[in-house]
Amino acid sequence: MYNPVLYADDASLIITNSDNQVFEKYINTAILQLNRWFNSNLLLLNLEKTYFQPKTLMQQTYTYHTKLDKSPVYIAQIFWDW
Numbered sequence: 001m002y003n004p005v006l007y008a009d010d011a012s013l014i015i016t017n018s019d020n021q022v023f024e025k026y027i028n029t030a031i032l033q034l035n036r037w038f039n040s041n042l043l044l045l046n047l048e049k050t051y052f053q054p055k056t057l058m059q060q061t062y063t064y065h066t067k068l069d070k071s072p073v074y075i076a077q078i079f080w081d082w
Contacts, residue, residue, distance in 0.1 A: 047071050
């Protein structure tokens, strides 16, 4: 479902799916699983620094509803020139 990329003090998940609704479900599932792993290892997932960045080659808009418990996880405000 996703591939983790780990750094010294950071982590990234690469999630791929061409269906926006499935992609959204994968994001929510991955964030939940990641948070559980953090908690079981006495770590904290900082939601103020947790974002996701969807990338697509298609000109489409989709409103993602991503959250952990009741806290939203926001889209990173980075714009790419493709």
